[in-house]
Amino acid sequence: MIEWEQQYELGIKSIDDQHKELVRLAGRLSDLLINAVEGEDIYDEMVEILNALTDYTVYHFKYEEDLFEKYDFALKTAHVEEHHKLVSQIQSLDLRAVDEDQVTYGKKILKFLISWVFKHISGSDFLYRDLFIEKGVQ
Numbered sequence: 750m751i752e753w754e755q756q757y758e759l760g761i762k763s764i765d766d767q768h769k770e771l772v773r774l775a776g777r778l779s780d781l782l783i784n785a786v787e788g789e790d791i792y793d794e795m796v797e798i799l800n801a802l803t804d805y806t807v808y809h810f811k812y813e814e815d816l817f818e819k820y821d822f823a824l825k826t827a828h829v830e831e832h833h834k835l836v837s838q839i840q841s842l843d844l845r846a847v848d849e850d851q852v853t854y855g856k857k858i859l860k861f862l863i864s865w866v867f868k869h870i871s872g873s874d875f876l877y878r879d880l881f882i883e884k885g886v887q
């Protein structure tokens with residue numbers, strides 16, 4: 750069970766909502782893995798969720814990066830680099846490997862994604878928080 754925690758809230762509604770959506774999608778993957786019965790083929794569903802997660806992540810990063818530009822966020826280069834790195838890591842996942850042991854592989858991906866997201870929010874997103882709030886981003 751993956752749940753949103755208040756400590757990850759920036760106090761900027763649009764961005765908090767997007768972060769919650771990412772966590773909700775990760776939760777879908779988690780539910781799928783938890784509920785999978787031995788030998789069940791969950792490949793298609795897993796790929797579907799991972800694609801949705803990737804698309805939404807790209808959308809969310811673009812949203813943040815446009816604001817970095819608009820308000821000339823001093824740490825934007827390092828932050829954007831973190832975004833790019835994650836997107837290329839997700840895109841380089843070899844989904845064919847999923848066929849071998851779907852649940853084990855899925856759990857590995859899930860663990861990686863969840864720890865990345867929470868670490869990124871608390872370590873990097875909080876660095877633009879004051880600027881965005883000052884600029885009136887909602």
Ligand SMILES: [Fe+2]
Nearest residue numbers: 813869873874
């Ligand atoms: Fe970010």
